[in-house]
Amino acid sequence: MDATLSYLDQLIGAGLLIPTGVDGLYGRSGTFEDVICRFEALVTAEGGRDNPEVIRFPPAMTRRQLETSGYMKSFPQLAGTVHSFCGGDHDHMELLAALDSGEDWTKGQEPTDIALTPAACYPIYPMVAAQGPLPPEGRLFDVQSYCFRHEPSADPARMQLFRMREYVRLGTAEQVQAFRAGWIKRAEGIIGALRLPYDVVPANDPFFGRAGKMMKVNQRDQGLKLEMVIPVANPQPTACLSFNYHQDHFAGTWGVQLADGGPGHTACVGFGLERIALALFKHHGFDPRDWPTDVRGLLWG
Ligand code: AMP
Numbered sequence: 001m002d003a004t005l006s007y008l009d010q011l012i013g014a015g016l017l018i019p020t021g022v023d024g025l026y027g028r029s030g031t032f033e034d035v036i037c038r039f040e041a042l043v044t045a046e047g048g049r050d051n052p053e054v055i056r057f058p059p060a061m062t063r064r065q066l067e068t069s070g071y072m073k074s075f076p077q078l079a080g081t082v083h084s085f086c087g088g089d090h091d092h093m094e095l096l097a098a099l100d101s102g103e104d105w106t107k108g109q110e111p112t113d114i115a116l117t118p119a120a121c122y123p124i125y126p127m128v129a130a131q132g133p134l135p136p137e138g139r140l141f142d143v144q145s146y147c148f149r150h151e152p153s154a155d156p157a158r159m160q161l162f163r164m165r166e167y168v169r170l171g172t173a174e175q176v177q178a179f180r181a182g183w184i185k186r187a188e189g190i191i192g193a194l195r196l197p198y199d200v201v202p203a204n205d206p207f208f209g210r211a212g213k214m215m216k217v218n219q220r221d222q223g224l225k226l227e228m229v230i231p232v233a234n235p236q237p238t239a240c241l242s243f244n245y246h247q248d249h250f251a252g253t254w255g256v257q258l259a260d261g262g263p264g265h266t267a268c269v270g271f272g273l274e275r276i277a278l279a280l281f282k283h284h285g286f287d288p289r290d291w292p293t294d295v296r297g298l299l300w301g
């Protein structure tokens with residue numbers, strides 16, 4: 001590898017990522033996808049033992065759900081909404097004329113009912129709430145989705161569209177806290193066995209604006225979010241997994257309810273799949289055939 005090239009340039013040079021001209025929007029090679037697929041199989045081997053309900057949503061949710069979720073309060077700068085042309089013939093002529101003359105053609109675009117999913121677990125909470133109170137043992141889900149965050153960056157680990165694999169637990173405070181503590185141990189086992197250096201630290205979400213400063217302090221002080229950080233492309237290690245305890249936030253937001261009518265608590269563990277793949281390529285090299293035998297055995301054995 002040419003050490004003078006950035007890690008992003010090296011990944012593009014090796015054909016693992018395909019540039020599009022927009023920071024944070026890349027194609028992935030077959031090798032890159034294979035690593036993600038094999039890593040997910042490892043996660044499933046661990047998490048599947050708890051018999052989660054497996055659900056896949058497309059990388060979108062309803063705009064209404066995004067509004068209700070409170071995301072626009074905390075992270076308006078990251079949200080993405082889908083807009084479409086909804087005009088008639090005359091508007092169409094104007095659109096084509098604007099395109100022809102290189103003017104802004106997007107003025108007539110109108111918001112649709114669809115927003116891009118910011119985290120894979122988001123569609124689960126309104127779905128569960130609509131299905132009625134939780135059973136006494138609570139519920140557990142396995143979700144995976146492409147997620148959108150508007151944070152263009154030349155850091156290959158900060159993409160605008162990336163995948164998150166999550167387990168989501170809903171139940172009593174005790175049930176969901178035990179779930180989160182258990183997954184920190186499991187994740188340490190998986191990432192350690194893949195021979196990646198890691199640390200588990202309190203998280204720092206980019207809450208927006210002045211009100212966001214309070215939320216940041218609250219999140220840290222109450223230990224609501226921990227992250228597993230791994231060195232990837234920067235001197236600072238990168239958050240590759242997160243362990244979130246939302247307390248009864250989604251009881252208030254969506255009406256997630258316990259069997260006895262009390263507020264449901266929730267927690268989720270999220271694996272940033274691209275970041276984990278990038279960490280593996282960083283630490284073991286760009287060709288998985290050259291990776292340590294035990295790591296290869298775990299993933300392809
Ligand atoms: P979060 O909801 O911020 O905790 O995100 C969950 C996981 O998704 C993080 O631990 C990262 O591994 C991953 N992730 C978050 N933002 C990005 C991004 N911009 N690009 C790639 N992965 C990301």
Ligand code: ZN
Binds near residue numbers: 119120166244270
């Ligand atoms: Zn989540």
